[in-house]
Amino acid sequence: MTEKFQAFVVSEKDGQVHATLVDQNFDSLSTKGVIVKVAYSSLNFKDALATQAKTGVVRSYPLTLGIDLAGTVVKSNDPRFVKGDEVLATGYGLGVSSPGGLSEYQSIAADWLVPLPAGLTLKESMIYGTAGFTAALAVAKIHEHIAKDEQVLVSGASGGVGSIAIALLHKLGYKKIVAVSRKNTATKWLKELGATEIVTPDTLIPETIRPLAKQQFSGIIDTIGGELLAALLPQLHYEGVAALCGNASGIKLNTTVLPFILRGIQVFGIDSVNQPMAMRQKIWNLLASDWKITSQLKVQEAPLKDVETITQSLLTGTHEGRSIISM
Structure with missing residues (x-):
C-alpha cells in the first residue's frame, strides 16, 4: 500500500470554509475500522452543501467529504470482512461526522459496510450511490x-x-x-x-x-x-x-x-442515513437484480480533482443525472 493518498477535505478558518484535495498519510487512517481501497464514490447534493459554511452538514473540521463509497478491503480486524472483499457504504456518519468516501483509501466501521451484492460491480453500486x-x-x-x-x-x-x-x-x-x-x-x-x-x-x-x-x-x-x-x-x-x-x-x-x-x-x-442493515441489504439486492436500471441512467464519470467543479453545478442547479468519482 502507498504511504500517501489523496482525499477531498473541507476545513474551516475564521468562519470561512474551504474544500480542496489534500495529500494524507496512510497512518492517519483509524485502525479501529476496516480499511478500504476506494474505487468509486458519488456526488450528491448533501456533499455540495458540505462545502458551504453554516449548512449544518459537517459536524467538525477538517473532514474528508463523501457520503458514500465502494471499494475493496485491504485490511480488517473484523471477522465479517477479509482482504479482497468488495464492499459499499452509504449514510451513517460518512462525510458528516466521520471521514467520507472522496478519498483513495478510507477506514470504515465494519457495521456500516454492505457486502457488494452479486449482480453489481463497484462502479454500478456508485452509479446508484446514496x-x-x-x-x-x-x-x-x-x-x-x-x-x-x-x-x-x-x-x-x-x-x-x-x-x-x-x-x-x-x-x-x-x-x-x-x-x-x-x-x-x-x-x-x-x-x-x-x-x-x-x-x-x-x-x-x-x-x-x-x-x-x-x-x-x-x-x-x-x-x-x-x-x-x-x-x-x-x-x-x-x-x-x-x-x-x-x-x-x-x-x-x-x-x-x-x-x-x-x-x-x-x-x-424517507431516511437513507440510518436504515437498519437488514433493509439496506434488501434494497441493494433488489437494485442488483429485479430492479436493476444502471444501464439506463445518465452518468458522468470524473476524477477526484474535478469534485470542486461538480459540486458547484449541484449548488447552482445546473447538474443533471449522476456523477461518480473514480479514484
Whole structure:
C-alpha cells in the first residue's frame, strides 16, 4: 500500500470554509475500522452543501467529504470482512461526522459496510450511490401502497434521486409517471427513463394554495420540499401517498390537516442515513437484480480533482443525472 493518498477535505478558518484535495498519510487512517481501497464514490447534493459554511452538514473540521463509497478491503480486524472483499457504504456518519468516501483509501466501521451484492460491480453500486438507495426506499413505499395504473409524480426529476426514481417506477410497470423539472434540456432523457409527462413547478403551484385542490396524483415522490410540496399535498387522491426525501427548496412546510383527515393521505419520511442493515441489504439486492436500471441512467464519470467543479453545478442547479468519482 502507498504511504500517501489523496482525499477531498473541507476545513474551516475564521468562519470561512474551504474544500480542496489534500495529500494524507496512510497512518492517519483509524485502525479501529476496516480499511478500504476506494474505487468509486458519488456526488450528491448533501456533499455540495458540505462545502458551504453554516449548512449544518459537517459536524467538525477538517473532514474528508463523501457520503458514500465502494471499494475493496485491504485490511480488517473484523471477522465479517477479509482482504479482497468488495464492499459499499452509504449514510451513517460518512462525510458528516466521520471521514467520507472522496478519498483513495478510507477506514470504515465494519457495521456500516454492505457486502457488494452479486449482480453489481463497484462502479454500478456508485452509479446508484446514496441517491439510488434513497430513490429505491421511496419507490418501495409507492410500490407498497399505489397500483401501477395510477398516476405518480416525481419532483426534482432531473436530479439523482428523481431520475433514478422515474427509472425504477418504469421498471416496475408504472404507466403514468409525471416528472417535474424546470430544465427543457432534460425532457428527452426523462421520457427515455420512463416519464410519460413533463411539467414545470409553476404549473403545479397556484397563486393561492388551498387546503384541498383537485385530486390529480395517487403517489408523490418529493425531493424538493418547500412551496412545491405544500401545493402538491392538497392534490393527492383519496388515500394517496407521499414519500418525502429532500429539501432542496427549503425545510419549512406550510400545510393544513385537511388532506389528512378528509382524504386520508399518508406522508412517509424517507431516511437513507440510518436504515437498519437488514433493509439496506434488501434494497441493494433488489437494485442488483429485479430492479436493476444502471444501464439506463445518465452518468458522468470524473476524477477526484474535478469534485470542486461538480459540486458547484449541484449548488447552482445546473447538474443533471449522476456523477461518480473514480479514484
